[in-house]
Amino acid sequence: MTDSAPTATATTAAGATRDDAGGPGPLLAINNLEVIYDEVILVLRGLSMEVATGQIVALLGSNGAGKSTTMKAITGLLPTEHGETTDGTIHLRDTDITHADPAQIVRAGASLVMEGRHVFEHLTVHENLVAGGFTRPAETDDGIAEVYEYFPALEQRRDQAAGYLSGGEQQMLAIGRALMASPTLLMLDEPSLGLAPMLVEEIFAIIQRLNRDLGTTVLLVEQNARQALDIADQGYIMESGRIVLDGSAAELADNPDVKEFYLGMAEAGRKSYRDVKHYKRRKRWL
Amino acid sequence: MVSQFVQLSVIGLANGAIFALAALGFALIYKSTGVINFAQGDFLSVGAYALYAGVATFGLHWSLGMLLAIAVAVVLALLVERLLLRPMIGESSIAVIMVTIGLSSMLQAVLLMLFGNAPRRMPRILPGGSIDLLGATIPVNRLVAIAIAAVVLGLFTVFFQRSRWGVAMRAVADDQPAALTMGISVPRVFAMAWALAGVSAVVGGLLVAELVGVSGTVAEFGLIVFPVVILGGLDSIKGTMVGGAVIGLLVQYTAGYVGGGLQQVIPFVVLVLILLVRPYGLFGEVRIERV
Numbered sequence: 076m077t078d079s080a081p082t083a084t085a086t087t088a089a090g091a092t093r094d095d096a097g098g099p100g101p102l103l104a105i106n107n108l109e110v111i112y113d114e115v116i117l118v119l120r121g122l123s124m125e126v127a128t129g130q131i132v133a134l135l136g137s138n139g140a141g142k143s144t145t146m147k148a149i150t151g152l153l154p155t156e157h158g159e160t161t162d163g164t165i166h167l168r169d170t171d172i173t174h175a176d177p178a179q180i181v182r183a184g185a186s187l188v189m190e191g192r193h194v195f196e197h198l199t200v201h202e203n204l205v206a207g208g209f210t211r212p213a214e215t216d217d218g219i220a221e222v223y224e225y226f227p228a229l230e231q232r233r234d235q236a237a238g239y240l241s242g243g244e245q246q247m248l249a250i251g252r253a254l255m256a257s258p259t260l261l262m263l264d265e266p267s268l269g270l271a272p273m274l275v276e277e278i279f280a281i282i283q284r285l286n287r288d289l290g291t292t293v294l295l296v297e298q299n300a301r302q303a304l305d306i307a308d309q310g311y312i313m314e315s316g317r318i319v320l321d322g323s324a325a326e327l328a329d330n331p332d333v334k335e336f337y338l339g340m341a342e343a344g345r346k347s348y349r350d351v352k353h354y355k356r357r358k359r360w361l
Numbered sequence: 362m363v364s365q366f367v368q369l370s371v372i373g374l375a376n377g378a379i380f381a382l383a384a385l386g387f388a389l390i391y392k393s394t395g396v397i398n399f400a401q402g403d404f405l406s407v408g409a410y411a412l413y414a415g416v417a418t419f420g421l422h423w424s425l426g427m428l429l430a431i432a433v434a435v436v437l438a439l440l441v442e443r444l445l446l447r448p449m450i451g452e453s454s455i456a457v458i459m460v461t462i463g464l465s466s467m468l469q470a471v472l473l474m475l476f477g478n479a480p481r482r483m484p485r486i487l488p489g490g491s492i493d494l495l496g497a498t499i500p501v502n503r504l505v506a507i508a509i510a511a512v513v514l515g516l517f518t519v520f521f522q523r524s525r526w527g528v529a530m531r532a533v534a535d536d537q538p539a540a541l542t543m544g545i546s547v548p549r550v551f552a553m554a555w556a557l558a559g560v561s562a563v564v565g566g567l568l569v570a571e572l573v574g575v576s577g578t579v580a581e582f583g584l585i586v587f588p589v590v591i592l593g594g595l596d597s598i599k600g601t602m603v604g605g606a607v608i609g610l611l612v613q614y615t616a617g618y619v620g621g622g623l624q625q626v627i628p629f630v631v632l633v634l635i636l637l638v639r640p641y642g643l644f645g646e647v648r649i650e651r652v
Contacts (some may be wrong), residue, residue: 150542170495193539195532197646205525206532210544212525256544 077321094254100168101125102260102292103149103185108163109149110141110316112156118144121163126260126309130135131286131293133303135337136313142296144189145313146264149294150187151177167260182210186258189266190296192249196238200229203237204247214257222251225281230308250281254291261285262294269300275299279306297325300337304328367602369613371494375503375572377609378510379405382565383582384601385517386558390555392534392596396446397454397488399461402583403468404559408566410433410472413481423486430563440560442552480576487571506568513564514602518559521598530554534596566593588628591635594645603643606632610620 103126110119121139126132138144147153148160151172165173172180195203204222208215221228232240234341237248246266253261263282267275284308285291297303304310307324312333320333327333389402409431415426445464449457465617487502490515533540533550541547569579589608593600608628616624 152538152541155538155541176546177541178544178546181542187542187627189539189542193536193542195539197535198528198531202528202531205528206540206545207543209525209529209532215525254542 098224100128101312102128103170103294104164104166105145105149106164106166108145108148108165110153110158111157111161111162112144114157114159118158118316119148122313122317123163124311124318124321126292126294128259129236129286129290130308133300133307133325134294134296134313135298135300135303135310137336138298140313141172142315142318143264144263144316146187146190146294146296147264149185149262150182151175151180152187172339178210181256181258184257184259184320186261188249188253188254188261188263188266190268192242193247194237194240194248194252197236199234200237200240200248201233203252204255208258215255218255218257222254224263225254225285239327242270243277245332246270246274246278250278250285254285254289259292260294261291262296263298265298265301266295267297274303278286282306300333301328328351363495365617365650367497368499370610371497371503371507373498373610373613375506375568375609376612378496378506378570378636379582379608380589380608381510381514381601381605381607382561382568382592383504384512384586384605385514385598386561386565386591387425387592388596388598388601389517389558389561391590393530394446394551395454395463396440397458397570399458399583400441400468401558401562401586402563402580403465403472404434404438404570405493405582406472406577406579407437407468407566408559408563408613409483409570409575409579410476410566412563412566412570413476413483416484416486423484426486427563427567430566434559434563435506435556438555438562439552442555442617446555447548447551454545465583469577473577478577480574483570485571487490497503502571503604503620506572510605511602513561514598515562518598526550526553530588534626585628587631588635590642591632594641596646597642597644600642600644638647 093149098134098264105122109117112119121143122145123219124134134142134145144158144183146155149165149172153159160173163173164171167180167183167185170183172183172185175183195206198206201219204219205215208218212220228244229248232244237245240248250263250266266278266282266300270278279302282293282295286293295303295307304324304327310317310321310324310327312320312327320327320330322330366464383405386404387398387567390396390398408430412431415421415429416423421429441464445460449460451633486503489502490499493499501610521531529540529545530550530553532543532545533547537547551559566579569575569582573579585608589601589604592607593602593604608631611627611631612624637640
């Protein structure tokens with residue numbers, strides 16, 4: 076997307092490589108985003124990133140880097156937590172969604188699977204899906220049938236209260252519920268959180284399938300960097316509210332800094348934890 | 362003996378129907394918006410007086426009178442939600458309760474201004490007369506009142522189980538941030554909860570006007586809402602039905618078999634007992650805990 080000059084400059088300034096070689100413009104473009112909580116706490120300081128259509132993009136970073144805040148900014152949830160976008164823009168295709176409300180953003184095609192699953196505990200599995208299809212009432216039945224195809228386990232539990240599902244099933248329900256809005260951009264905030272390794276693999280395989288079969292573009296926020304980079308096309312690494320590194324998933328997985336900080340592979344054997352800490356404190360990107 | 366029991370039962374259930382409709386509005390608002398509405402009894406008064414104004418003052422047919430009353434109650438409920446309670450979102454629940462108590466006094470005062478203190482005679486809407494049931498003489502309008510409440514509560518139940526907006530309202534009650542990410546408009550759900558509470562207040566008002574009469578004492582039903590919803594569970598429609606019926610019957614049986622004014626106290630004895638034994642009521646949502 077090269078429709079506006081500020082877009083281009085802001086992106087370059089933040090050091091993000093542009094990746095629109097021949098293809099259509101990015102599905103999601105965030106430029107120089109600044110988010111403040113409670114009018115004083117600056118959480119995002121000039122974040123810029125792009126998600127190209129059809130890709131799986133991983134957004135990585137340590138605790139408190141601002142990954143979840145980025146998700147909330149995109150989906151319009153900041154006002155519910157006394158947060159506010161004070162600068163920058165978010166575009167979904169050509170639509171400016173910087174200050175749109177959550178319902179408008181869902182209708183524009185961006186759905187979020189929240190961190191910690193957030194299923195409607197007292198509603199049945201079926202009712203959860205009905206609620207997920209709120210913006211598309213005409214397609215509810217077809218949508219539910221499709222979700223059950225991807226998640227057969229959910230169909231067996233369709234009349235059970237979602238609160239009683241296992242963690243893995245709840246995560247599947249949360250993803251299925253988001254799919255009910257038939258999003259072009261599916262955002263997942265820590266889908267592996269609190270799940271057994273085998274389940275994590277299953278969930279990631281499903282994310283890949285959704286991306287392949289439905290052509291859904293995926294923005295994946297993860298602490299589990301290795302697994303995320305495994306299925307991603309592109310990756311961004313966040314620190315202290317901005318992007319510090321980005322590139323193809325393969326490049327990132329090979330980057331020595333990423334290896335050390337996010338994949339837990341030190342180059343020269345195991346150092347004492349204390350050294351690592353000192354080293355980390357000294358060495359920061361930027 | 363039997364005839365007295367039947368009579369007490371029917372009258373108890375008819376009163377219970379009013380309790381249930383008043384409690385329904387309360388539960389709707391509490392469940393969706395988390396507001397404890399102390400003005401619920403006054404909404405019942407507004408419904409009753411609006412109906413009275415339509416039918417007696419303007420001489421409308423009762424069906425038009427109902428529509429007018431529903432329109433008045435819904436508009437009032439929406440205004441209250443938009444102007445008084447939406448700005449209070451995020452404030453402490455005590456502050457919100459104070460607002461609804463203030464609202465209650467204001468509504469009482471306005472009704473007093475408009476209609477004065479004297480009880481009003483409401484033209485009959487429900488069929489009069491009485492029938493013989495197991496040796497007891499039962500006024501027909503009581504039976505109709507019970508039927509009306511059953512139908513209205515049934516419709517509300519179906520609405521919440523089956524309709525898209527009903528499910529959306531329950532979703533908002535369950536997890537507001539998640540509902541937002543589904544594109545459900547929370548403010549609209551709040552408005553809808555208040556509007557529906559207004560509708561149930563008008564139906565309740567109709568029954569009050571018919572069975573008790575239109576006067577300033579209608580608002581006293583607001584107080585008995587608490588034993589009903591505490592017994593049934595604060596956020597359950599099924600609970601309001603059962604709670605209404607149980608309290609209605611209990612009051613009548615106490616009046617008939619024990620007497621001595623104990624019937625006035627008994628609902629609140631139940632309230633205290635339930636709070637001690639089962640604070641979430643018979644059908645209230647128990648927090649789901651997975652292990």
